[in-house]
Amino acid sequence: xxxxxxxxxxxxxxxxxxxxxxxxxxxxxxxxxxxxxxxxxxxxxxxxxxxxxxxxxxxxxxxxxxxxxxxxxxxxxxxxxxxxxxxxxxxxxxxxxxxxxxxxxxxxxxxxxxxxxxxxxxxxxxxxxxxxxxxxxxxxxxxxxxxxxxxxxxxxxxxxxxxxxxxxxxxxxxxxxxxxxxxxxxxxxxxxxxxxxxxxxxxxxxxxxxxxxxxxxxxxxxxxxxxxxxxxxxxxxxxxxxxxxxxxxxxxxxxxxxxxxxxxxxxxxxxxxxxxxxxxxxxxxxxxxxxxxxxxxxxxxxxxxxxxxxxxx
Amino acid sequence: xxxxxxxxxxxxxxxxxxxxxxxxxxxxxxxxxxxxxxxxxxxxxxxxxxxxxxxxxxxxxxxxxxxxxxxxxxxxxxxxxxxxxxxxxxxxxxxxxxxxxxxxxxxxxxxxxxxxxxxxxxxxxxxxxxxxxxxxxxxxxxxxxxxxxxxxxxxxxxxxxxxxxxxxxxxxxxxxxxxxxxxxxxxxxxxxxxxxxxxxxxxxxxxxxxxxxxxxxxxxxxxxxxxxxxxxxxxxxxxxxxxxxxxxxxxxxxxxxxxxxxxxxxxxxxxxxxxxxxxxxxxxxxxxxxxxxxxxxxxxxxxxxxxxxxxxx
Numbered sequence: 001x002x003x004x005x006x007x008x009x010x011x012x013x014x015x016x017x018x019x020x021x022x023x024x025x026x027x028x029x030x031x032x033x034x035x036x037x038x039x040x041x042x043x044x045x046x047x048x049x050x051x052x053x054x055x056x057x058x059x060x061x062x063x064x065x066x067x068x069x070x071x072x073x074x075x076x077x078x079x080x081x082x083x084x085x086x087x088x089x090x091x092x093x094x095x096x097x098x099x100x101x102x103x104x105x106x107x108x109x110x111x112x113x114x115x116x117x118x119x120x121x122x123x124x125x126x127x128x129x130x131x132x133x134x135x136x137x138x139x140x141x142x143x144x145x146x147x148x149x150x151x152x153x154x155x156x157x158x159x160x161x162x163x164x165x166x167x168x169x170x171x172x173x174x175x176x177x178x179x180x181x182x183x184x185x186x187x188x189x190x191x192x193x194x195x196x197x198x199x200x201x202x203x204x205x206x207x208x209x210x211x212x213x214x215x216x217x218x219x220x221x222x223x224x225x226x227x228x229x230x231x232x233x234x235x236x237x238x239x240x241x242x243x244x245x246x247x248x249x250x251x252x253x254x255x256x257x258x259x260x261x262x263x264x265x266x267x268x269x270x271x272x273x274x275x276x277x278x279x280x281x282x283x284x285x286x287x288x289x290x291x292x293x294x295x296x297x298x299x300x301x302x303x304x305x306x307x308x309x310x311x312x313x
Numbered sequence: 314x315x316x317x318x319x320x321x322x323x324x325x326x327x328x329x330x331x332x333x334x335x336x337x338x339x340x341x342x343x344x345x346x347x348x349x350x351x352x353x354x355x356x357x358x359x360x361x362x363x364x365x366x367x368x369x370x371x372x373x374x375x376x377x378x379x380x381x382x383x384x385x386x387x388x389x390x391x392x393x394x395x396x397x398x399x400x401x402x403x404x405x406x407x408x409x410x411x412x413x414x415x416x417x418x419x420x421x422x423x424x425x426x427x428x429x430x431x432x433x434x435x436x437x438x439x440x441x442x443x444x445x446x447x448x449x450x451x452x453x454x455x456x457x458x459x460x461x462x463x464x465x466x467x468x469x470x471x472x473x474x475x476x477x478x479x480x481x482x483x484x485x486x487x488x489x490x491x492x493x494x495x496x497x498x499x500x501x502x503x504x505x506x507x508x509x510x511x512x513x514x515x516x517x518x519x520x521x522x523x524x525x526x527x528x529x530x531x532x533x534x535x536x537x538x539x540x541x542x543x544x545x546x547x548x549x550x551x552x553x554x555x556x557x558x559x560x561x562x563x564x565x566x567x568x569x570x571x572x573x574x575x576x577x578x579x580x581x582x583x584x585x586x587x588x589x590x591x592x593x594x595x596x597x598x599x600x601x602x603x604x605x606x607x608x609x610x611x612x613x614x615x616x617x618x619x620x621x622x623x624x625x626x
Binding site for chain 2: 207295
């Protein structure tokens, strides 16, 4: 059975949106991605937290069958982010960032993790992502996420990571920044030239685009939510749902990759419906199947048939 | 056989994009929408031009079977727009606008137009749109487009128009502005409350969303173009293709509305591939059917089947 390795940040978030306010709730890419992926496969989690990290969150991970042997407990405080969203939920405003124990994060894989089949390198310093790739034995599928900071400050190292993975996941703005073009198709093609087999560009409320080396493109809708309570972690949920589902399938092919994109999008929509992981952690296969069907209805249109000019009567 | 009435602007555009420069080429909402719609149905065109309007453009309209009896030739010059696009093709920059004869445009329908079945009121002053609605006898389907200017300056009149039509077509920014919310689902629902049966929100490179009163939503992808030579008129092409195809079908139902959205999007993608109507005017049913198939491939994903938890070996 496939095992999924997920490496990235774990944090405690304090945030306010037009729909409420939360203090020190579970956050971080690994938290969202692991809970999402754990619906499908056993997860090997790698991250670092401080002594202030609430035991209930560790219990949550364990209750999902997540292997937490790669979760390091260090002296000091957990990574904390404080921010807010205004009515335009596409933009997070940061008030405070305290890296705390995350500042010296140096992911070392427990021996039992090195044969993980699927690997998601969530957004951390590219040199750490390279480190993790060096520790993995023979992964079937590797995927990397990143952020604007690394594109500005450590672009060459980031490109080294991109060369070595199967899939690059990044958002619209990051794709444009990395490739210095406003055109997303041009950006994706540039990234594919660097080496990976696939690129996914996340467009938030506009869905996602997946590109492969054969020139095939998949355009996935986003689930149209009238109320977005808290978009934090939606991108990481997408990534976790995507790789979790993919690891659950028999084969990495176009059909399964596309289904994985929809699964990721569906889970991301649940995440945005409540604060932190409050909704995501309650989602069952039945909930997910229902939302998947809604995506089908959302995107469906019939074939055209033969167009024929009508004759004027 | 259904006849489609199209009312709006006809102009001569001078523009520059990163891919070239054109002087005094055919533009205006009626030009794009009529050429697109004329693929499917006889068009009744209403607009005003000056004595400088080149005969070749009138010939182009006539060669498509467009009825130009509602095309008024007035003393003076044709509406002219001068602008440019930078690499971010989503944003047109206006250098000059000369309304010329368009300033006093007062659409009066020739008697032979008043029984048109399908009506597209392209972007003009809402009071003129109301005028046109008053002149139509018993349309089967009416659709209105607008712009940010009328939302700012004549919102009440615009809402009067919205109340009286079947479909409202507007872009993302206009929807947000009209409804004072960043959330497009909330905006669409607000507009549906005003009276129309359907709302389409055009999102440019992100495709389009169609909403109906029953809460059904259709998310259409955009065709991923690596090179956009000139996006001018893409929205009007969408509108023309949409209403043209719809008028060509037997019945206004979800299936045909969705197909019409894809037809509109496909034609809009051809428009953006070259300057002015240079590409659009060459498109055949075969070209359109091929691109429609590409939209099908772009949006396709299989059903999920029953999710089952794998058991750990």
